Amino acid sequence: MKTMEYAIYKGDDLITTGTKQECAEALNVKQSTIEFWATPSNVKRDKGKRTVAVRLDGDS
Template identity: 50%
Template sequence: MKKEKIYGIYRGDEFVTVGTLKECAEHLGVKENTIRFMTTPSYAKRRKDDGNSLVAFLVE
């Protein structure tokens, strides 16, 4: 069985949540694809560095 990946979500320097794609998506009220997109370089280029943007990291 494949081990699920764990993601950490932050808003600026503030911790929001940690969990699987499904858990994080449910906590934030968004789709799983949104969490996946938040880990991409494209999202990093688009988001504003105002300290209010959400950022997702793959926890290894």
């Protein structure tokens, strides 16, 4: 199984990248928080100030 990589943004600023576990440890949050930040509903609510996670596709 392929490990999913994430990029975490706050507005236009890149905060960190890595696996769900690496990002959670770097930001001192739960892995479920990273999952929520990547949901379409959270991304849709973003008006430039919200923290969002973007799943990175390694097949580019």
